[in-house]
Amino acid sequence: MAQAGAGTEEIDSSRPHPARVYDYLLGGKDHFEVDRQAGEALAAQAPEARMSVQANRSFLQRAVRHVVGSGVRQILDIGTGLPTAPNIHETAREVAPDVRVAYVDNDPIVKKHADALLTSSGATSIVLADLRDPQAVVDHPDVRRIIDFAEPVALFLMAILHFVTDAEKPDRIVATLRDALPAGSFLVLSHATGDLADRRDAQAVYDNATASMNLRSHAEVGRFFDGFDLIEPGLVQVPFWRPDTPPPARSEEVGFYGGVGRKAG
Numbered sequence: 001m002a003q004a005g006a007g008t009e010e011i012d013s014s015r016p017h018p019a020r021v022y023d024y025l026l027g028g029k030d031h032f033e034v035d036r037q038a039g040e041a042l043a044a045q046a047p048e049a050r051m052s053v054q055a056n057r058s059f060l061q062r063a064v065r066h067v068v069g070s071g072v073r074q075i076l077d078i079g080t081g082l083p084t085a086p087n088i089h090e091t092a093r094e095v096a097p098d099v100r101v102a103y104v105d106n107d108p109i110v111k112k113h114a115d116a117l118l119t120s121s122g123a124t125s126i127v128l129a130d131l132r133d134p135q136a137v138v139d140h141p142d143v144r145r146i147i148d149f150a151e152p153v154a155l156f157l158m159a160i161l162h163f164v165t166d167a168e169k170p171d172r173i174v175a176t177l178r179d180a181l182p183a184g185s186f187l188v189l190s191h192a193t194g195d196l197a198d199r200r201d202a203q204a205v206y207d208n209a210t211a212s213m214n215l216r217s218h219a220e221v222g223r224f225f226d227g228f229d230l231i232e233p234g235l236v237q238v239p240f241w242r243p244d245t246p247p248p249a250r251s252e253e254v255g256f257y258g259g260v261g262r263k264a265g
């Protein structure tokens with residue numbers, strides 16, 4: 001099985017990278033031929049893939065507006081992906097201009113692009129680090145420069161945990177991050193699932209990528225919210241999380257669950 005990058009490797013154009021495949025599916029410009037082939041193979045196996053990634057981005061925007069509207073002024077986004085307008089800090093600052101955002105990704109191509117686009121102000125940072133070493137993320141000086149862990153934080157784990165295998169103990173990873181957050185903090189999470197259709201062939205597209213795809217059930221994804229109170233409507237397919245417009249046609253086929261939880265005091 002392919003191993004995810006440790007956060008220091010060079011850009012590899014010989015294997016699909018999750019960030020670049022996702023960018024391709026979103027209609028972005030930052031990908032190589034190998035990523036386009038993986039994206040096409042994925043869409044052939046899972047025809048809802050493009051709709052699912054768009055729905056995931058829309059959920060992200062709604063969740064940003066919700067947590068900032070609830071008073072949180074710091075966001076830690078792990079698994080940022082390639083810059084995709086509007087980025088988290090742009091949406092957040094439409095609600096409150098003083099929001100600070102620390103972006104974290106283990107893909108050097110994400111950091112390269114984000115260095116140019118996301119960190120033009122002192123209130124954002126982009127950090128090359130790996131979710132699978134969560135304490136290193138929390139302790140990273142460029143995270144600490146932006147995030148004060150004594151004040152509520154919104155932790156975003158959007159479309160990233162399915163790149164962590166069970167053997168890498170995603171429950172432990174999320175628990176370590178949760179324990180670093182004070183009461184009143186939020187967890188915003190989305191995760192790919194095979195609950196709605198058999199997606200083992202789509203999952204296999206990532207066998208040659210820099211990280212494997214690990215689809216999880218509703219119950220398995222729900223366990224990541226241990227220690228958080230899920231706010232209404234709970235863990236649902238992302239188009240149905242507090243939609244601000246009627247969900248697009250065929251939203252019930254979207255293969256991502258999403259939810260927002262609040263850490264109790």
Ligand SMILES: C[S@@+](CC[C@H](N)C(=O)[O-])C[C@H]1O[C@@H](n2cnc3c(N)ncnc32)[C@H](O)[C@@H]1O
Nearest residue numbers: 019022079080081105106107130131158159163
């Ligand atoms: C599918 S993209 C999601 C982008 C964005 N969060 C969103 O939902 O629109 C997943 C991102 O997670 C990153 N990623 C995957 N495994 C990671 C890890 N172990 N540590 C840090 N980032 C990781 C990938 O490089 C990629 O940029």
